[in-house]
Amino acid sequence: MPQASPDQSTVAIQCQQAAVQFGSAVFQLGPIDLDIQAGEIVSLIGPSGCGKTTLLRAIAGLQPLSSGSIQTHASDTNDCGEVGFVFQQPALLPWADTLSNVQLPLDLISRGTKKTRQAAAIDALRSVQLEHASKHSPGELSGGMQMRASVARALVTEPKLLLLDEPFAALDDMLRQDLGQLLISLWQQRQFTAVMVTHNIAESIMLSHRIAIMRGGKLERVIPNPLAWPRDESIRRTAPFGEFYGLISDALRGVESVEGQV
Numbered sequence: 665m666p667q668a669s670p671d672q673s674t675v676a677i678q679c680q681q682a683a684v685q686f687g688s689a690v691f692q693l694g695p696i697d698l699d700i701q702a703g704e705i706v707s708l709i710g711p712s713g714c715g716k717t718t719l720l721r722a723i724a725g726l727q728p729l730s731s732g733s734i735q736t737h738a739s740d741t742n743d744c745g746e747v748g749f750v751f752q753q754p755a756l757l758p759w760a761d762t763l764s765n766v767q768l769p770l771d772l773i774s775r776g777t778k779k780t781r782q783a784a785a786i787d788a789l790r791s792v793q794l795e796h797a798s799k800h801s802p803g804e805l806s807g808g809m810q811m812r813a814s815v816a817r818a819l820v821t822e823p824k825l826l827l828l829d830e831p832f833a834a835l836d837d838m839l840r841q842d843l844g845q846l847l848i849s850l851w852q853q854r855q856f857t858a859v860m861v862t863h864n865i866a867e868s869i870m871l872s873h874r875i876a877i878m879r880g881g882k883l884e885r886v887i888p889n890p891l892a893w894p895r896d897e898s899i900r901r902t903a904p905f906g907e908f909y910g911l912i913s914d915a916l917r918g919v920e921s922v923e924g925q926v
């Protein structure tokens with residue numbers, strides 16, 4: 665049975681006084697304290713340049729900290745397949761077909777046999793409804809199909825942790841909503857922990873259990889999402905959605921009308 669909500673008993677990501685300083689640059693991230701539970705999806709939202717991507721990269725271990733620490737349940741193992749990434753651009757290899765692109769992370773970590781890797785890639789393609797395009801090159805796919813392939817590639821190793829950096833920002837609104845629903849249905853199957861950078865308030869509300877508001881390198885507040893989970897698109901037309909949208913907008917504008925917790 666799919667789980668309906670995150671596992672509140674296991675901390676999957678623990679940021680303790682995590683800070684990043686870039687050389688002589690003025691910007692400093694943190695120090696940030698944040699615990700994310702296993703199976704939780706947390707959105708990072710805030711003005712351009714406030715440090716969302718830097719925090720995401722730090723969680724991924726791609727950005728060294730100048731002080732503090734970030735522990736993830738992925739960093740407890742040495743398995744490179746424990747973290748999946750989805751970026752704004754699908755970044756598929758143009759010379760390889762869709763199946764090979766999706767299979768690539770398994771090939772890179774040499775997991776299983778060639779046959780099991782291919783079977784896993786086909787499964788991942790099926791989960792994003794792209795099995796029929798396995799032999800197509802990325803140039804033959806629409807933008808939405810490319811992004812679905814990118815999601816399949818991120819999930820093919822069955823990572824416990826999925827990191828998404830404005831994954832659907834380049835897509836039109838309808839496609840963006842469809843891919844959001846796809847992410848929710850994949851979560852229902854796999855209950856991964858996810859951190860997603862977005863500029864889109866509605867998307868952060870639809871897809872996350874908590875919304876972390878950042879400003880000037882600081883984590884200002886983390887707001888629990890009161891809407892029932894999992895959500896479908898009809899929730900956008902409800903009063904609670906509208907109210908929560910207003911509350912997040914206020915928080916982003918720095919209006920002190922909301923109780924948050926870090």
Ligand SMILES: Nc1ncnc2c1ncn2[C@@H]1O[C@H](COP(=O)(O)OP(=O)(O)OP(=O)(O)O)[C@@H](O)[C@H]1O
Pocket residue numbers: 686689691710711712713714715716717718719
């Ligand atoms: N490698 C780097 N060296 C120096 N400064 C950096 C580096 N990477 C990011 N910065 C600076 O850190 C700050 C935060 O950048 P970051 O990309 O994390 O912001 P963001 O909130 O994700 O922005 P956006 O919403 O525009 O993508 C910016 O001032 C940026 O110029």
